[in-house]
Amino acid sequence: MIQLVTQQALIRYVYDELAPDAHQELGQALRHDPALANDCAELLHLQHCLNAILEAPSAASTNAILAAARWR
Amino acid sequence: MNFVPAASAAPADDALLIARYVAGDEQAFTPLLLRYQTRVFTTILLIVRDRALAEDLVQDTFISALRTLRAGRYTENGKFGAWVLRIGHNLAIDATRCQKRTPTISLDARIGGHDTSTLTDRPRHDYLLTANARREAADQTPEAVIIRHEQNEQLRSLIQELPNTQRQVLLMRHYGEMSFQEIADATGVPVNTTLSRMRRALLKLRQRLASGGTAAALLMAVLTCGNPSALLPDFSPSISTDADDSTRYATGADPLCVR
Numbered sequence: 001m002i003q004l005v006t007q008q009a010l011i012r013y014v015y016d017e018l019a020p021d022a023h024q025e026l027g028q029a030l031r032h033d034p035a036l037a038n039d040c041a042e043l044l045h046l047q048h049c050l051n052a053i054l055e056a057p058s059a060a061s062t063n064a065i066l067a068a069a070r071w072r
Numbered sequence: 073m074n075f076v077p078a079a080s081a082a083p084a085d086d087a088l089l090i091a092r093y094v095a096g097d098e099q100a101f102t103p104l105l106l107r108y109q110t111r112v113f114t115t116i117l118l119i120v121r122d123r124a125l126a127e128d129l130v131q132d133t134f135i136s137a138l139r140t141l142r143a144g145r146y147t148e149n150g151k152f153g154a155w156v157l158r159i160g161h162n163l164a165i166d167a168t169r170c171q172k173r174t175p176t177i178s179l180d181a182r183i184g185g186h187d188t189s190t191l192t193d194r195p196r197h198d199y200l201l202t203a204n205a206r207r208e209a210a211d212q213t214p215e216a217v218i219i220r221h222e223q224n225e226q227l228r229s230l231i232q233e234l235p236n237t238q239r240q241v242l243l244m245r246h247y248g249e250m251s252f253q254e255i256a257d258a259t260g261v262p263v264n265t266t267l268s269r270m271r272r273a274l275l276k277l278r279q280r281l282a283s284g285g286t287a288a289a290l291l292m293a294v295l296t297c298g299n300p301s302a303l304l305p306d307f308s309p310s311i312s313t314d315a316d317d318s319t320r321y322a323t324g325a326d327p328l329c330v331r
Contacts, residue, residue: 008267011274017251042278049281050246053224057113057130062105065134069093069101071142 014043086152094141108153111247112160118231119164129167133160157248230277238273241266
């Protein structure tokens, strides 16, 4: 069972919020800890899924905003 | 382990584009809009789950931001993306409160479906596929497209089912690109609480989504390049407010109200 602190560090890792030394340290740990690596893989997959549901607004909305951006 | 700020949270030229726009260069707003509208729209849509309403709210969001810029009251230097997303987030939360108070408004309009009849007569669009799905559909079998569409729908539903505090952190971090420290500051809770909420949110989503072989492939890619953020998409190329809007946001119960 991965400890809470490590899970939080893992979240920081996949969101690239760890300091360089900690990032490197965790990267090394991933190579030697299958359970940690599995958790990391799942988080990365989840990020991938979250990116897959990104949607742009309609062109009509974009055009309406751009029209509102005109100074006159 | 130490925090470092989210490096990609604010492209360096946001401030320059804002300065140009405020100085009268209308065209300077276009790249800002194109850079952030997808994340703002997605965040709003995940909260209200009504495409027509989300289209209205994304317009309201950016128009509100434009008013603040024009009035010279923009003070979020270097944080334009996070700021405009917070406006959109708060408008969406307000809208869902109105929906709950107004039972005649359809709550069944699904993001992936065509039933978008809600507040007013609004143009209908092609909702069947996400932008990403459209790009990928060309070299996918119909079955794969349908499965991906269903998975995306499932993920949207799961996100909406998250407790508000967890969903808030998830949306702000993933789509708003706010750092965990920035979210902690905005919500008035310790950063460890923010991380804990994010962990619980991700855990719930993970438990319900099957990853197949994609997860392992992504891990290998990260270990090879050493940079998880390199796998995230590069979003292509945001509003407060007149006095009424500012008051509305500042007095809302949501801790992420724009001030």
